[in-house]
Amino acid sequence: PEVSVSPVTQTVSENQTATFNCSVRGSPRPTVTWSKVNGSLVVGRSATDENGFLEITKTSFNDSGDYMCTAVNALGRDEKTAKLIVEGKKKYF
Numbered sequence: 001p002e003v004s005v006s007p008v009t010q011t012v013s014e015n016q017t018a019t020f021n022c023s024v025r026g027s028p029r030p031t032v033t034w035s036k037v038n039g040s041l042v043v044g045r046s047a048t049d050e051n052g053f054l055e056i057t058k059t060s061f062n063d064s065g066d067y068m069c070t071a072v073n074a075l076g077r078d079e080k081t082a083k084l085i086v087e088g089k090k091k092y093f
Contacts, residue, residue, distance in 0.1 A: 001026035001071035003078040011085040015058050020082045022052030022069035030071035030078075037066040037081060059086045 002025045012018045024030050034041065034054045041048075042063065047055045056063055064086045070079040 001030035001073050001076065001078045003069055003071045003080045005069050005080045005082045007082065009083045009085065011087060012059050013087050014060055014089055018056045018059055018063070018084050018086075020054040020067060020069075020084075022054070022071075022080070024052055024069075024071040026071060026073050026075070026078075028073050028075075030073040033070050033072075035068050035070065037068055039065060056084070059084075061086050061088055 004023045006021050010018055010020065022032055024032050032050060032052045034048045042056065045057050052069060054067065064084055066081045066083050068079050068081045070077060
């Protein structure tokens with residue numbers, strides 16, 4: 001399998017939605033999964049599908065980090081990472 005992710009880096013503000021797409025080539029068709037490096041996808045605020053789409057809603061600073069798309073088939077595996085940066089709201093005094 002061969003994997004590419006887009007965007008490679010995404011910056012959003014807190015409470016926005018972040019989306020990543022993982023494009024996969026290979027035969028037989030690989031199984032695609034997303035995971036958070038050194039963490040886990042937030043249950044209830046993250047969604048994935050078999051086409052390699054990842055969506056994280058209502059982002060918080062804790063969602064910042066690297067997310068890995070992995071494709072696996074009978075011939076092997078490939079993986080690529082994407083970085084999410086969540087910026088906190090600016091406070092004015």
